[in-house]
Amino acid sequence: MGATFGRNLRMTIFGESHGKGIGLVLDGLPPGTPVNEDFIKEEMARRAPGKNRMSTQRRETDAFIIESGVFEGKATGTPLCVLIPNSDQHSKDYSLLKDVMRPGHADYAGKVRYRGFNDYRGGGHFSGRLTAPLVFTGAVAKTVLAQKGIVVGAHVARIGTITDALFNPLGETAERLQALRKVTLPVLEDGKASLMEAEIMAARKQMDSVGGIVEVMAVGMPPGIGDPFFDSLESSLSHALFSVPAVKGIEFGAGFAMAALKGSEANDPMTVANGRVQTTRNNNGGITGGITNGMPVLFRVAVKPTPSIGQPQQTVNVTEGEDTILEIKGRHDPCIVPRAVPVIEAVTAWVLLDMLLE
Numbered sequence: 001m002g003a004t005f006g007r008n009l010r011m012t013i014f015g016e017s018h019g020k021g022i023g024l025v026l027d028g029l030p031p032g033t034p035v036n037e038d039f040i041k042e043e044m045a046r047r048a049p050g051k052n053r054m055s056t057q058r059r060e061t062d063a064f065i066i067e068s069g070v071f072e073g074k075a076t077g078t079p080l081c082v083l084i085p086n087s088d089q090h091s092k093d094y095s096l097l098k099d100v101m102r103p104g105h106a107d108y109a110g111k112v113r114y115r116g117f118n119d120y121r122g123g124g125h126f127s128g129r130l131t132a133p134l135v136f137t138g139a140v141a142k143t144v145l146a147q148k149g150i151v152v153g154a155h156v157a158r159i160g161t162i163t164d165a166l167f168n169p170l171g172e173t174a175e176r177l178q179a180l181r182k183v184t185l186p187v188l189e190d191g192k193a194s195l196m197e198a199e200i201m202a203a204r205k206q207m208d209s210v211g212g213i214v215e216v217m218a219v220g221m222p223p224g225i226g227d228p229f230f231d232s233l234e235s236s237l238s239h240a241l242f243s244v245p246a247v248k249g250i251e252f253g254a255g256f257a258m259a260a261l262k263g264s265e266a267n268d269p270m271t272v273a274n275g276r277v278q279t280t281r282n283n284n285g286g287i288t289g290g291i292t293n294g295m296p297v298l299f300r301v302a303v304k305p306t307p308s309i310g311q312p313q314q315t316v317n318v319t320e321g322e323d324t325i326l327e328i329k330g331r332h333d334p335c336i337v338p339r340a341v342p343v344i345e346a347v348t349a350w351v352l353l354d355m356l357l358e
């Protein structure tokens with residue numbers, strides 16, 4: 001029913017934003033896989049809400065309880081079950097939203113899909129809160145990938161009107177990618193983080209929100225990983241990344257700009273360098289035929305502006321069957337992008353490991 005994904009490393013997520021808690025069941029981790037709780041905590045803290053002015057003011061520690069599947073710091077190979085309690089719900093903020101649908105959120109579509117039985121408080125199962133389990137799995141995957149010399153990193157390529165430089169498509173160092181994980185608004189160009197923060201704070205002041213773009217790179221991926229057609233690496237990454245709430249677009253390598261190039265410009269010339277086949281450009285984002293070609297895997301993800309904004313909006317009261325004006329009260333991210341960065345990295349690491357376990 002949509003809550004499970006992965007072929008070799010299958011994860012099921014569960015829970016609602018204002019219920020008792022959320023969590024995951026992860027199946028397929030090879031026995032003996034290290035489960036480094038300190039590193040997982042660091043990664044979870046990068047996403048957790050309520051830590052700065054750019055975030056929703058809901059405060060959750062995202063502390064996790066490993067119920068099964070880990071013994072003496074290593075995966076047993078049997079299902080790994082994790083619970084993440086909810087503790088700071090303000091459910092009264094949502095009493096009006098039982099009847100009045102938020103434009104841009106899942107309220108109306110979810111109500112129809114679940115015949116009115118959905119828990120609408122805090123967005124229920126559609127909430128961005130359900131991305132905490134993804135970060136748990138991504139942290140486990142990052143540890144395994146690091147042992148294989150594979151590092152995933154990301155930066156904020158755009159927030160509103162402010163853009164950052166882009167990654168060198170031919171590759172960034174593992175150290176640079178890892179260093180980006182240490183900051184709240186990871187950017188490549190000096191001074192851009194404060195401009196982006198100002199853009200977010202201005203939107204917040206206007207009871208509005210802003211979106212942006214996250215650019216992701218994975219270095220160290222060997223060639224030959226992935227499958228053609230329906231299980232291509234592009235398909236699998238897109239499937240998992242479009243599952244992240246608020247993600248509305250993905251482009252690999254030169255992406256949509258490829259449409260305006262000639263073949264002579266778009267093709268990545270091939271060469272043998274340092275004893276391996278490489279390309280001198282990376283317009284294809286490290287993937288051809290759905291399979292890694294040994295160049296860095298590179299893509300960009302578009303994240304929409306947060307739908308819940310305080311400004312008056314035209315919408316519908318579905319109980320009365322009437323148009324109405326909605327002013328949303330409550331605690332919302334004025335921009336989802338900063339907290340989506342660790343989520344997008346995590347999903348990438350999970351999918352890459354899933355493919356490598358084939």
Ligand SMILES: Cc1cc2nc3c(=O)[nH]c(=O)nc-3n(C[C@H](O)[C@H](O)[C@H](O)COP(=O)(O)O)c2cc1C
Nearest residue numbers: 056105106126127128245246247307308332333339
């Ligand atoms: C980390 C994260 C935080 C989010 N925070 C909010 C929020 O505070 N308020 C809100 O309305 N939407 C927030 N969203 C987005 C909604 O959950 C999402 O837009 C909604 O479920 C509809 O899904 P869609 O945008 O993919 O169509 C967040 C998403 C993520 C990934």
Ligand SMILES: C=C(O[C@@H]1CC(C(=O)O)=C[C@@H](OP(=O)(O)O)[C@H]1O)C(=O)O
Nearest residue numbers: 049056058122123127128129330331332
């Ligand atoms: C709780 C989290 O983010 C939430 C994601 C979210 C949404 O609609 O997606 C709406 C807000 O929920 P609430 O109204 O309950 O404060 C955010 O705070 C989280 O990321 O852990």
